[in-house]
Amino acid sequence: MGEPDRIPDTPILDRQRQLRGYRMNKMAMGLGDPVNREAFKADEPAYLDRFGLSEEEKTAVLTRNWKEMIRLGGNLFFVLKITAVDPIRITEIGAHQVDMDHESFLRDRLGKKV
Template identity: 35%
Template sequence: MNQPRPIFGTTIFDGSQARKGYALNRMCFSFNDAANRAAFKADEEGYMRSYALNEQQSAAVRGRDVLGLLAAGGNVYYLAKFAGILGLDVQDLGAQQTGMSKEEFKARLVRQNDQPAATAG
């Protein structure tokens, strides 16, 4: 069986990462409920403890470190809920993942969008 080729700067979300990030993703899923979002904002440390986040996960939450959250087992779909609490959008997350400013990232998306699609030969 072929192993996927690593992509620089990318954490592959597989079964191992899912197990590693279960508590973090469970916490982020809880943010679907407005009362839980408010509880997190009122006491982030207590809220993280109530979901038994490990130190790597807690440090990434404290640091608002998206790449750290992914490395700690976070799934981007659940992390989007956390990002929403912080007032971040998908472009903010993409900028963090690529090491660009949000403006640079948006410009890159526009450039990529302006390129003609490849045609079949």
């Protein structure tokens, strides 16, 4: 995808990555519509195919690999729309992003007592 990210393990949402993630972001934004949420719930692969996602993008969405969705150009604010269908706490997504379990993330990154 061009030059490597300037901050290790931190995908920068630059123009190139933004263009790459257009289809995935468009798909995720569509989940704001209740009709689309129902279509997504009924048949996720078919819903993803409507937006022309690559196999790599589809796998990231179907496995809820948040870190990979972002690496592939997903805008966090858009991919969070998936949580309207498949509820997950944002802190769980944060833990996934830094390869930590949820309790460790809450304790070590947010200073919460768990």
